[in-house]
Amino acid sequence: MLIFWKHRFVLLAVPKTGTTALEDALAPLSDAAIVNPPGLKHCGVAKYRRELAPFFEQKGRRPLELVAVMREPVDWLGSWFRYRSRPQLDGQQNSTKGLTFDEFVEAYLQDPQPDFAKVGSQARFLQGGVTHLFRHDRPADLTAFLSDRLGPLPDIPRMNVSPPGDLGLSARLHARLREENAEDFALWDSLQNADDAP
Template sequence: MLLSFERRFLFVANTKTASTSIETVLRPHATIVRAETPRRKHVGLSVALEEYRGDFARAGVSPGGVLKFGVMRDPIDWITSWYRYRRGNAVESPLPADMDFAAFWTRADWNIKSPKGVPYLQRRLFCEGETTLADVIIPYPRLSETFARICKGLGIAVGDLPQENRSRLRETEGLSPELREEMRDFYAADYALWDRLDEINAPALARLEEGDYAPR
């Protein structure tokens, strides 16, 4: 998570959505950086807004005066990316080299469910209950163009977005139609958010174009 009072943004770092690459661009402008551990880096908006309430007050900035944004991935694309990353990269919690995706899904470990058995959803970063706290949730396929628009509106120079921390494996095999249907049901709450992203994003993107988030 990165928060800037001067450049007026709060970036929420979702997993497997180029957050490390985005942080490379935004970190020099951040007032507050949470990046020491994955648990601190990937904090949700509701937690960040509560934890830094005093910092907002001292800076004389309201949460409504900063662009609160992050990136979301199609849920099936997101979890298959996690699978490829853990099976192909040097990580702390690697998967067996011979584990296929169906076995990974059946195992349902921390990428899929919490220790209490609750689905691990992307929406937890951007929402509180049924309320969407983010102003813009960038759809991952439109990351480069939308992030460039955001940076322009925030007065931040950005070239090509660097590609960091990518999965070495490029393909996920063995997703049957039945498994895809099961996954869509499991991620129904995330798909409900995913399908509304254009509607959610439109007001804040218009404000960006009008200069409402430009540095003052």
């Protein structure tokens, strides 16, 4: 999470949306960078407003705007699935090695979820709303916003990239995922609809 106090906005770090690369490149331009512990780095909207906003915002001044990135929900889960298949996690409870993507999504939809499928929800992370929400598949929109606010940006390298993997998902599971994670899909669909508006 990056706090741009002078520029009056916060860049939230939604997991698996490329924010690590943004943090690495833009931290020198920020007024505060929270990169650890993970629970604060990946602080959702509600937690930010409850725990951090009182620290960073001053009475009498307009609140800091919240900026975030969202990824298409199936693609987001695919990134988690591939990320947790990396060799560094072999033998650990959160490893997805040896699983198919169907098995991972099936586990994600269980209650309770096994450790390897506990990845949260973008809709829950963003619950309470942000001022500016950008699509992960349109990075130019976010960089245009950031350069408008901050001026010329440094190069933003790709980081924390998940290893390759087969992300074939059965039609049955895709339909079930859309139904049971309706909030995530509705939020993503609203971003697509906003792009289509005249």
